[in-house]
Amino acid sequence: MRTVSRPRKAEDPVRWLVPCNRCGQHHKTVARWPDGGICGYCYQQAKRTRGVCACGHEGVLPGIIDEQPACRSCSGVRLNVDCEGCGAEDELYCGGRCWTCILGDVVDNLLTDPTTGTMATELITLAGALKSMKRANSSMTWIRQKHVTEFLRNLAAAPKFSQETYDELPDSRTREYVRGLLIEHGVLPQRNALLMRYDSWVTQALERVNDPQNLDVIPATGLRD
Ligand SMILES: [Zn+2]
Ligand SMILES: [Zn+2]
Numbered sequence: 001m002r003t004v005s006r007p008r009k010a011e012d013p014v015r016w017l018v019p020c021n022r023c024g025q026h027h028k029t030v031a032r033w034p035d036g037g038i039c040g041y042c043y044q045q046a047k048r049t050r051g052v053c054a055c056g057h058e059g060v061l062p063g064i065i066d067e068q069p070a071c072r073s074c075s076g077v078r079l080n081v082d083c084e085g086c087g088a089e090d091e092l093y094c095g096g097r098c099w100t101c102i103l104g105d106v107v108d109n110l111l112t113d114p115t116t117g118t119m120a121t122e123l124i125t126l127a128g129a130l131k132s133m134k135r136a137n138s139s140m141t142w143i144r145q146k147h148v149t150e151f152l153r154n155l156a157a158a159p160k161f162s163q164e165t166y167d168e169l170p171d172s173r174t175r176e177y178v179r180g181l182l183i184e185h186g187v188l189p190q191r192n193a194l195l196m197r198y199d200s201w202v203t204q205a206l207e208r209v210n211d212p213q214n215l216d217v218i219p220a221t222g223l224r225d
């Protein structure tokens with residue numbers, strides 16, 4: 001997985017005399033690993049480096065051997081990346097748990113109807129879809145936006161829904177995104193986009209016809225009555 005590194009502060013060779021063994025820049029050393037002193041930036045990057053080690057182990061590869069990422073047991077790097085929730089080897093987010101576990105809690109919390117303490121059957125499917133989105137940390141960023149949180153809370157408290165009741169929820173990109181997920185997972189039926197467009201065209205066309213100006217024209221063409 002490629003990681004986007006956050007912008008670095010300017011290095012400070014006066015304050016941090018010994019450069020980081022990995023990037024060669026003068027930043028605070030936050031860990032001493034078998035390959036040397038590691039700065040905060042390289043530490044973050046190491047935690048997020050995933051792949052398959054030369055030994056065949058798949059997971060977090062924080063070490064470096066022959067310039068290649070390596071697993072903890074091959075490299076001797078000591079780093080806690082064992083989730084206490086699911087046991088997966090992953091970057092931990094808080095409470096010793098990985099992003100996927102935390103995302104699961106957030107989704108369950110949002111989609112549970114607070115008055116009954118239960119989750120609607122349709123929403124259990126949606127919850128599953130939201131929890132299994134790749135890149136749990138990006139999903140968290142998405143879900144934590146106020147309008148998304150509010151939308152999901154409303155959905156949790158909504159009565160049984162169909163395409164029609166779903167349409168009554170405030171129109172937003174979030175609504176359409178979640179609708180897509182609901183259709184994909186068979187909670188809402190597919191609908192014919194063309195038919196919808198035709199319906200709204202007919203409605204608008206009839207409204208146009210009701211315009212007095214147009215009504216004046218219609219008798220002349222023999223279409224009225
Ligand atoms: Zn570094
Ligand atoms: Zn290995």
Ligand SMILES: [Zn+2]
Nearest residue numbers: 083086098101
């Ligand atoms: Zn976990």
